[in-house]
Amino acid sequence: xxxxxxxxxxxxxxxxxxxxxxxxxxxxxxxxxxxxxxxxxxxxxxxxxxxx
Ligand SMILES: [Zn+2]
Numbered sequence: 001x002x003x004x005x006x007x008x009x010x011x012x013x014x015x016x017x018x019x020x021x022x023x024x025x026x027x028x029x030x031x032x033x034x035x036x037x038x039x040x041x042x043x044x045x046x047x048x049x050x051x052x
Contacts, residue, residue, distance in 0.1 A: 004028075010030065
């Protein structure tokens with residue numbers, strides 16, 4: 001998966017038991033669709049992206 005903003009490869013890490021893709025360039029954090037369900041409540045942003 002590439003960053004939707006910079007189109008650079010994301011780095012996959014585990015965060016609090018959930019696998020997320022982080023972008024070292026812009027600092028964005030993206031969840032896979034099935035992972036979104038878990039974290040949607042606490043980290044939703046209007047743009048649809050997920051940030052720490
Ligand atoms: Zn990025």
